[in-house]
Amino acid sequence: MREKEPSKVTYSPGHRFTLPKSQILSGRRNFEELFSGSSFISNPAVSIRYSVSPGADNHYYVGFISPKKIGNAVERNRAKRFMREAYRLNQYIIRDLPELSELRLKFAFLARHSDLTFESVQKDVISGLEKLRERILSTHTTF
Template identity: 55%
Template sequence: MREKELSNLTGSGSHRFTLPKSHILRGRRNFEELFSSSSLISNKDVNLRFATYPQASRKHLVGFIAPKKTGTAVQRNRTKRLLREAYRLNQHIITELPEIADIGLHYAFLAKRANLSFDSIQPQVIELLTELRQRITANQSPS
């Protein structure tokens, strides 16, 4: 049996570049809850909708959405694949934050259009994750 390449699992430092299925936001009820009580961070091609929960028992979950108006099924699936990959490579920006702040965090990336390139999506995902981190740390600062 072949050994996995280390470059696929870890990079510089102790960051893990995996995205397990247990971290993916699934289920109609979870998405309804996210859309009913969430905040929005907007960008040129990608939006980020997020909700924080005071219970630390709520997991840190992420979703990827490409609405039907963005294109055909093939285009939507490609867009979600690119969003997942951009998030997977940059998740270290946000992943340790829920444990530090002792909160539950659900968020979803929404594509505004199809036929996006990875080179255009990745900087936007980084910008959205950085903004999300700033908003959460601002809300958690001691008063």
């Protein structure tokens, strides 16, 4: 049997890397709300569509979308798996914002093409989450 290779991902101490089902964006109405009034962050492999609304429940929801232009079901599911794993490992970038205590954040990752590698997806997810963090901090800071 082949030995497990060490991961090249650098982990931050003190963070749990789980993605509970309660944080997954689901339901037709939620996706319609997300796509009707939202902003967009574009990257070469993965884009992010997000909406921020006031809410006292301090929840954030994340979705993963692979459109049919990506290819067959195998390629779409592979793209979603890559996006889920990249987000799961790097969710602390957005989750640790104290400003989320007064906001409800909904966002979805969209795959842009079919020949994705995990490294390219992870790079785009990290840069997208950092851009999202900057936008939330610049628009929703209270002084």
